[in-house]
Amino acid sequence: MKIEHVFFDLDHTLWDFEKNSDLAFQKIFTEQNITIDIDSFLYVYKPLNREFWRLYREEKISKEDLRYQRLKTAFDKINFSVSDKLINKIAIYYIDYLPHFNHLFNYTFDILDYLKEKYRLHIITNGFEEIQTKKMKSSNILNYFENVITSESVGVKKPNPKVFHHALKLANATANSSIMIGDSIEADIKGALNIGMEVLHCNFENEMIQTKDFNSIKSLIEIKQYL
Template sequence: MKYKHLFFDLDHTLWDFETNEQETLLELYNSHNLADRGVPSFEAFSVSYVGHNERLWDRFRKGFITRKDLRDKRFRLTLLDFRIGDEVLTQRLCEGFLQILPYKKALFPHTKETLEYLAGKGYPMHMITNGFEETQLLKMKNAEIDHYFTHIITSEMAGSLKPYREIFDFAMAKAGTNASESIMIGDALELDIKGAHSVGMDQVYFNPAKPAVDFQPTYVINGLHELRDIL
């Protein structure tokens, strides 16, 4: 086998973040009666939250804000879009989101079958994720995929975030391997694919909605089942 160790991303690659996030936000919208508080629709609430969350995650990855800033501000700013300045409600939404989301179980098609196939071929598999450690471990456990992975490397554990080389170096050291024997499977071109490339690791780009236009990954797949043609 050309590759001796496989490294996966979690969110948007195996764990269906969009589906799970939307289900969580809908529960919060209904349970906190946000329609009665001036939020005209769930769609408006979701669009506002997702926009703020993506911008804040970008700032967090670049080191401009803390984890607490990220967790608090995304709901505070969302409510302010609807002229709601309620700190108690902000904290309840923040806490509720973190309590509900990790228990959602939606995975991308063919996730478990693919992991089972790769495990059957004897590949040691590892996770490299920028998510918060407690949340990511719960997601994997509740989705019943944690047992496939030998090492689960989070940005908190590594003290670094993708795409920086430190988290990839940390993960390879943990797994006892090197870049030439490893391959990274992920959906984020900048974080997973270019990050792995920067340390000399081959990559599988999984993101059919966003084709790579300025960079040529080692492999491109439109579905996880296509990993069988590579590994």
């Protein structure tokens, strides 16, 4: 069947999470007079954040634990003493500041302008409910999408098939008329494949991929080769 619906992930796919996150931390560290090298902190924090997000996605930790533990563990690893009060303050400020930085990946507007003339566009994201729409408003991409489906609104997270089925129902779409585009092989690609959707993997880090079960792109503009 012909593709009619394009579902995008948001963070690490359209919205440049790493760049925006770095800027949010720089602002917080400056305001709170946290006297450690920001690059040293981020070097330790980023892989920890990915691991805690994996645990959160697998329902092994709560949202509150994710927010606290990723910071606490990072500070502990660089031997920087910080109170729970300050950690909780940083966690709150981070969520407040993050959506106000609006860097997108190259060609985001080009590809959305191209796709909107041919397809109905939607977002499926595991990101926190309270900030995903803010991110999209701040970066001026919200108006491209008919539906923004967050895992919190469904009650489970990608790759759980319930998220994808809910998104398809909301969009009045079928799996075989839809494609999922995202960066996470586990959450986006395998999750969508498991319910019969077409997929396109965003491999902007040019990582080695062991399977040929799906196509990958290194830039958003390459989507034109498939749609």
